[in-house]
Amino acid sequence: MSNTWWELQIFCETELEESVFWRLENFGCQGSASERKGDSSVVKAYLPQIKVHLLDLAALSLWLRQDALCFGIVEPELQWNLIDEQDWASSWKQYWHPQEIGDRFLINPAWLPPPENSDRLLIKLDPGVAFGTGNHATTQLCLEALEMRFSDYNSFFQSGNTKEDNAVIADIGCGSGILCVGSILLGAKKAYGVDTDPLAVKATMENRILNGIAAERIIAGEGSVEALVKMLEQPVDGIVCNILADVIISLVPQISAIAKPSTWGIFSGVLVEQSKSVADALEKHGWIVATLWKRKEWCCLNVRRS
Numbered sequence: 001m002s003n004t005w006w007e008l009q010i011f012c013e014t015e016l017e018e019s020v021f022w023r024l025e026n027f028g029c030q031g032s033a034s035e036r037k038g039d040s041s042v043v044k045a046y047l048p049q050i051k052v053h054l055l056d057l058a059a060l061s062l063w064l065r066q067d068a069l070c071f072g073i074v075e076p077e078l079q080w081n082l083i084d085e086q087d088w089a090s091s092w093k094q095y096w097h098p099q100e101i102g103d104r105f106l107i108n109p110a111w112l113p114p115p116e117n118s119d120r121l122l123i124k125l126d127p128g129v130a131f132g133t134g135n136h137a138t139t140q141l142c143l144e145a146l147e148m149r150f151s152d153y154n155s156f157f158q159s160g161n162t163k164e165d166n167a168v169i170a171d172i173g174c175g176s177g178i179l180c181v182g183s184i185l186l187g188a189k190k191a192y193g194v195d196t197d198p199l200a201v202k203a204t205m206e207n208r209i210l211n212g213i214a215a216e217r218i219i220a221g222e223g224s225v226e227a228l229v230k231m232l233e234q235p236v237d238g239i240v241c242n243i244l245a246d247v248i249i250s251l252v253p254q255i256s257a258i259a260k261p262s263t264w265g266i267f268s269g270v271l272v273e274q275s276k277s278v279a280d281a282l283e284k285h286g287w288i289v290a291t292l293w294k295r296k297e298w299c300c301l302n303v304r305r306s
């Protein structure tokens with residue numbers, strides 16, 4: 001018997017889109033995507049029918065309307081209907097298009113031919129049900145921060161064997177594996193990804209293969225920092241973590257234990273109003289917050305150990 005899924009459609013102004021994505025992610029949705037028409041957006045998201053009751057959907061509708069009121073934006077409209085798994089697996093994909101991110105990346109859905117004549121680093125992706133298409137501001141901030149980190153290495157080590165060739169990265173909450181793949185394309189030697197969701201681990205391994213990356217260069221495992229500690233031979237050079245602020249704060253002590261004096265970190269998934277509490281937690285554990293990058297209501301903290 002096929003599984004049944006809720007397909008949620010939110011008709012909103014583009015200004016509200018990021019907050020809608022955030023609500024949907026917290027609500028447990030998977031495979032969300034948006035389509036823009038002028039100033040309006042249709043955000044689509046999916047979740048298994050057994051996970052929520054109609055009453056929950058009514059509550060979600062209320063939260064979305066309250067968010068719009070806070071921002072002084074026209075209230076969005078939420079519609080829902082049931083579809084079967086086969087339809088779900090393909091329906092959101094038609095709204096996802098190749099996307100340039102930062103100065104160097106081009107994200108290309110696995111089922112589309114890559115654009116011709118692009119000199120960008122191509123990340124081919126099929127996220128399955130995992131988070132991380134590159135559509136979300138929090139992922140974009142991470143990819144741009146990774147570009148910055150690796151260009152620092154390049155300009156510092158102009159010739160010969162560069163330090164970047166040896167950089168080992170940890171990606172906590174790897175989702176589709178987009179940041180692991182991005183790190184390798186930028187020149188990392190190895191990326192370790194962990195995620196509490198086994199489907200994200202599967203997606204990361206599949207996307208490694210899709211991008212022709214050798215098995216020993218992206219190692220993915222189920223779990224969180226405690227799993228990472230078991231996988232690592234020594235502290236890492238860089239840490240990227242795009243999870244919500246509360247989770248980051250709870251993980252900071254363990255994360256600090258896999259760092260060495262030269263380690264840098266990229267912490268994303270943080271709402272601007274939560275940035276101070278995340279920065280406080282990091283500083284308490286020996287990190288220096290170097291820069292804070294913002295995109296809409298989200299921000300990303302670029303930190304270093306010394």
Ligand SMILES: C[S@@+](CC[C@H](N)C(=O)[O-])C[C@H]1O[C@@H](n2cnc3c(N)ncnc32)[C@H](O)[C@@H]1O
Binds near residue numbers: 133175177225247
């Ligand atoms: C916002 S997604 C980020 C995915 C991808 N890294 C990106 O930047 O697009 C967060 C991911 O963290 C995972 N996650 C949530 N809590 C976690 C935890 N405590 N430890 C590890 N992963 C966690 C979720 O399953 C999800 O895949």
